[in-house]
Amino acid sequence: MGALHKAHGELIRVARERAGKDGEVAVSIFVNPLQFEPSGDYQKYPRPEKADEEFCRAAGVDLLFRPSVDEMYLADRSTFVEETSLATTLEGKARPSHFRGVCTVVAKLLHILAPEAAVFGEKDFQQLAIVRRMVRDLNLKVDIVAVPTVREEDGLACSSRNQYLSGEERKQATVLYKALQAAVESRQSSAHEIIDLVCKVIEEAPLARIDYVEIVDSENLQPVAVVRPKSLLAIAVFFGGTRLIDNIRLA
Numbered sequence: 001m002g003a004l005h006k007a008h009g010e011l012i013r014v015a016r017e018r019a020g021k022d023g024e025v026a027v028s029i030f031v032n033p034l035q036f037e038p039s040g041d042y043q044k045y046p047r048p049e050k051a052d053e054e055f056c057r058a059a060g061v062d063l064l065f066r067p068s069v070d071e072m073y074l075a076d077r078s079t080f081v082e083e084t085s086l087a088t089t090l091e092g093k094a095r096p097s098h099f100r101g102v103c104t105v106v107a108k109l110l111h112i113l114a115p116e117a118a119v120f121g122e123k124d125f126q127q128l129a130i131v132r133r134m135v136r137d138l139n140l141k142v143d144i145v146a147v148p149t150v151r152e153e154d155g156l157a158c159s160s161r162n163q164y165l166s167g168e169e170r171k172q173a174t175v176l177y178k179a180l181q182a183a184v185e186s187r188q189s190s191a192h193e194i195i196d197l198v199c200k201v202i203e204e205a206p207l208a209r210i211d212y213v214e215i216v217d218s219e220n221l222q223p224v225a226v227v228r229p230k231s232l233l234a235i236a237v238f239f240g241g242t243r244l245i246d247n248i249r250l251a
Contacts, residue, residue: 001160013059025063029052065109086221090221093212123245123246149246155168157244165242175205177246183197233251
């Protein structure tokens with residue numbers, strides 16, 4: 001959605017590696033109104049078009065696809081793409097229409113650009129899982145490539161929304177990675193105990209307000225009571241008006 005940073009640069013690098021010397025890398029930039037809640041931050045979402053264009057040029061991108069809202073959505077549109085299982089958990093509970101917007105725009109972008117592969121980051125793990133399910137269920141001929149979360153030196157996951165944080169909020173936001181690491185290092189098997197531990201660590205930051213802390217199966221995104229292979233710890237936390245998400249595999 002633009003406001004490109006080093007995590008996007010890593011997606012581009014992986015895409016270039018996948019494409020090979022004779023292939024082409026395309027980047028789509030589109031701030032998608034369908035995936036914002038009515039009270040969300042669509043209007044203020046950063047749109048540094050010139051900086052994004054220069055970023056793509058420096059990264060060796062072959063094609064920058066940057067359509068307008070009017071080009072992507074007709075005024076009388078009445079067709080949407082919706083995933084109805086994975087989208088009901090985690091982010092889907094707090095943002096019920098979000099993933100319908102994601103699936104609709106990703107399906108349209110894949111149809112328009114017709115890539116052999118599309119690259120997504122694991123920071124938005126639920127989005128990645130839902131896109132994979134959509135591609136499977138609709139028999140779309142594209143490989144979905146996952147790229148591990150890219151972090152700042154202090155552990156905070158790279159996100160365009162990080163720029164919304166005040167100086168003190170940014171400083172305290174490092175508690176998220178600290179909490180994820182504490183969960184891994186605890187080697188606990190009880191999901192309840194791990195969640196309690198994670199909440200206690202996050203609450204060390206006075207400005208943090210927890211939205212959710214959950215442990216789920218990374219394939220079906222359903223909660224688990226005991227950590228097992230493919231378990232994923234997912235968190236969403238507010239710092240002021242900025243909501244940050246992160247995750248880590250526990251097994």
